[in-house]
Amino acid sequence: MTIETDYERKRRINRAAVARYQAKHKAEIAAYDANRRAANLDAFRRRNRDAKKVWYDANVEEARTRAREYARQHPEANKARAAAWRKANPERTKLLRQKAIERRKARWIEYLEQERQRYLKNYRADPGKFTAKGAKRRAATLQATPPWCDLAGIVAIYREAQHLSAITGIDHDVDHIVPLSGKNVCGLHVPINLQIIPSSANRRKLNKH
DSSP: OOOOOHHHHHHHHHHHHHHHHHHHTHHHHHHHHHHHHHHHHHHHHHHHHHHHHHHHHHOHHHHHHHHHHHHHHOHHHHHHHHHHHHHHOHHHHHHHHHHHHHHHHHHHHHHHHHHHHHHHHHHHHOHHHHHHHHHHHHHHHHHTOOTTOOHHHHHHHHHHHHHHHHHHSSOEEEEESSOTTOSSOOOOSSGGGEEEEEHHHHHHHTTOO
16 A cells, blocks of 8 residues: 655645636636737737848848749739738728829929920020921911811810819820821811820820821
8 A cells, every 4th residue: 555645645635626726717717828828929929020020121122022022923812912901901001002192293293303304405405496396386286276176175175184283283285196297197186186194195105196
């Protein structure tokens, strides 16, 4: 017969007491464990997020290269993740979209200023060339305006172009869909042949149909 030592007896009594307590407070213990696991998980996520931020700040270009490569290899997954993020962060998405619009406007204003300076430089170098070009344009417009033309409609289109420029901050021009002096065909200066487009697009289009 094995004789129970005092230490073993106390240990057996303590185990029995713990078992009774656990059985009596099973729900409370489960809730405590769940809260502790959640707190530990949150702490782990914070540490992981902070570590990622430190790495990103030190390796911005590499991180962007990895992101572009992932998006190229997994386009659908990337779209789904971006859509889920936008849905979960509507205010942040709205703020980022507004910042992107402001950046595009700033770049556009800078581009327009560069174009203006380039035009002034060319004009000062040879003002006669630009004067002749403007006269030719006005003459072509007069020749392409038939007697039956709706002049009020043309005025309304030009006013709409000015209104768009004012509310968007982006210069808009009235363009002839079929150019007045096209290579293969010449259009008329009538409302149906007019469209409002950004000035940059008008410069790229030139006399192309």
